[in-house]
Amino acid sequence: MSRSFEECREIGLGVLKPSESELQHGLELHQESLVWDAYGFAPIAQGTYPEQIRQIIADGAGRDEISDAIEEFNMLSSLELPRMLEQITEAWNWSGVDCVFQNAGVEGNSIEQLIKRLSRFTYVADRHSELYSRVVFPEQIITAKENSKRCLYLTTNGVPVPHEIDSVESALDTLKVFFRLGVRMMHLTYNRRNLIGDGCAEKTNAGLSDFGREIIWEMNRVGIIPDVAHSGQRTSLEAAQCSNKPVVASHSVAGKLSSHYRAKNDETISAIVKSGGYIGICAIPAFYRGSGYIDSFLDHIDYVAKKYGTDYVAIGTDHGTKVGAPDPKPLNLPARRPIFEKFWPKVDSQFIIDADAQGSKMFDSVAWTNWPLFTVGLVQRNYSDEDIKKIIGGNVQRVAQETLEA
Numbered sequence: 001m002s003r004s005f006e007e008c009r010e011i012g013l014g015v016l017k018p019s020e021s022e023l024q025h026g027l028e029l030h031q032e033s034l035v036w037d038a039y040g041f042a043p044i045a046q047g048t049y050p051e052q053i054r055q056i057i058a059d060g061a062g063r064d065e066i067s068d069a070i071e072e073f074n075m076l077s078s079l080e081l082p083r084m085l086e087q088i089t090e091a092w093n094w095s096g097v098d099c100v101f102q103n104a105g106v107e108g109n110s111i112e113q114l115i116k117r118l119s120r121f122t123y124v125a126d127r128h129s130e131l132y133s134r135v136v137f138p139e140q141i142i143t144a145k146e147n148s149k150r151c152l153y154l155t156t157n158g159v160p161v162p163h164e165i166d167s168v169e170s171a172l173d174t175l176k177v178f179f180r181l182g183v184r185m186m187h188l189t190y191n192r193r194n195l196i197g198d199g200c201a202e203k204t205n206a207g208l209s210d211f212g213r214e215i216i217w218e219m220n221r222v223g224i225i226p227d228v229a230h231s232g233q234r235t236s237l238e239a240a241q242c243s244n245k246p247v248v249a250s251h252s253v254a255g256k257l258s259s260h261y262r263a264k265n266d267e268t269i270s271a272i273v274k275s276g277g278y279i280g281i282c283a284i285p286a287f288y289r290g291s292g293y294i295d296s297f298l299d300h301i302d303y304v305a306k307k308y309g310t311d312y313v314a315i316g317t318d319h320g321t322k323v324g325a326p327d328p329k330p331l332n333l334p335a336r337r338p339i340f341e342k343f344w345p346k347v348d349s350q351f352i353i354d355a356d357a358q359g360s361k362m363f364d365s366v367a368w369t370n371w372p373l374f375t376v377g378l379v380q381r382n383y384s385d386e387d388i389k390k391i392i393g394g395n396v397q398r399v400a401q402e403t404l405e406a
Contacts, residue, residue: 002326003360005094008367015293015365018376026376029385030096034145035371036393037100038280039229039250041320042132042152043091043368044074045084048327063336068116070331075120079128087323089131094369098145099135101250101316101396104183105156107190107341111174114160118181125152136182138400153400155185155227155250158341159215161195168211172218184400185225185250188212188239189232190341197235200261207234213242220244223404229280229316233268240271246399247275251282251316254303258289269304273312276402278395279304280316283366285359292362294370298377301391310387314395321368 003011018026053069061069079085104121105114125134133144135151144151160174178186191201196212198204208216216226216239226247228236240247249272255265262282264272269279281300290296304313364370371392378388390398 003364003367005091005367005369008364008370009094009373011361012294012365012367012370012373015291015295016373016377016380018380022379023376026379027372029379029388030372030375030392033375033389034141034393034397035095035097035099035375036141036153036314036396037097037368037371038248038278038314038316038396039103039155039227039282040100040317040368042100042102042150043088043321043323045079045081045088046074046322046324046326047081047084048329049073049331050077054331057331057333063339064113066333071117071120075124076127079124084324085128085131091321091323091369092131092150095321095371097150097368097371098393099141099151099153100320101155101185102152103157104152104154105158105186107157107187107339109158109161109194111160111162114156114158114178118154118156118178118183121152121154122182134182136184137404138397141397153184154182155187155225156183157187157190157230158194159186159188159196168214171211172214175215175218175222175224179222179224183224184403185227185248186219187227187230188215189228189235190230192341197239198232199235200230200232202232205232205234207232208238208242212239216243216247220403225277225399225403228264228268228272229262233265236264237268237271240268240275240277243275245275245403246277247272248277248280248314248399250280250314251284251318252279253281253287254279254300257300257303258287260287260289262287266307269308269312273308277399278312278314280314280396283315283317283319283368285362285366292359294365294373294377297366298374298381301378302381305383305387305391310383310390311395311398313391315371315374315392317366317368317371319368 104118125132133149133151165171189199191199197208198206227250229250253263255263285292288296
């Protein structure tokens with residue numbers, strides 16, 4: 001079910017039911033504040049797929065070739081249409097977001113795969129400089145906001161590790177390369193176990209490896225934020241304990257309110273807080289428990305802010321929005337087994353949000369374009385303007401700055 005920005009806004013307002021003064025103050029505060037999505041996706045276009053994509057599918061192209069072609073179309077080719085640019089600009093305007101910590105790397109540690117998506121976001125910002133600024137230093141975001149520009153600050157869903165490791169030093173050298181290419185945050189693991197540590201979907205909880213500690217220390221030195229959003233509890237805890245700079249869980253939820261495998265328990269959150277980092281609360285209803293609507297999302301912010309302080313919570317939506325009409329003739333994709341890194345464990349029914357009217361409304365209540373309502377909800381919960389500004393962007397800005405300091 002696809003709803004308009006206006007319909008999503010009405011669903012969210014129907015849950016929050018703010019007074020006129022709360023709504024007005026929240027919207028004004030959102031507009032004047034630096035708003036930074038701690039982990040998400042810039043709006044992308046969708047439309048009728050070109051015949052070339054259907055042809056490579058018919059010709060038996062491999063999974064990576066097909067996914068690359070689809071992503072090229074969604075992210076790049078369709079943006080050459082003026083109407084698509086207008087709709088993407090409209091989505092940004094509805095959200096009031098100034099900067100997205102943009103997922104610019106596929107899930108895993110493959111240098112080749114990470115480079116592909118990173119190149120697309122580099123190109124789209126260069127090609128459409130009238131819309132985007134690809135920023136690499138936090139102070140550039142302030143300047144961009146003053147000039148009404150939207151920013152992309154890049155992160156990858158994995159640490160680039162060579163297939164063959166000759167020495168620890170040679171393996172670590174790749175971090176410097178990706179830093180110079182503009183990457184400022186990296187997932188230590190993505191669901192599965194790797195050479196760094198255990199992912200959140202593994203049944204075991206073995207923690208951080210010796211190599212993982214070396215990776216974190218090099219990230220500290222170079223200026224890259226370690227992200228444990230998809231890491232196991234012990235890996236997350238030990239990463240925060242060994243790091244000399246802030247560690248974040250960029251898009252997660254509070255374990256006290258949800259037993260979802262992506263949630264962080266109090267011990268882990270405490271270690272992240274002690275490192276100077278933050279918990280970014282994601283806008284994914286299946287993670288919340290509670291009602292599943294925007295009020296449950298705010299409950300998780302509330303929990304972290306009240307137990308640990310407003311300096312240590314942010315919002316990392318983990319989603320964006322698509323504009324334009326979808327292709328009326330869906331692609332006939334061949335059946336494929338899921339890739340290793342995208343493994344998700346079997347979950348109980350309490351985690352499943354059905355694609356029915358109720359589940360769809362839950363998701364739409366926290367639609368990416370509903371970002372201003374997140375601020376309105378915090379106004380309703382009596383947070384000060386100063387604390388709200390920290391939660392909706394200031395804390396991410398602070399951590400980004402501290403990570404780059406010597």
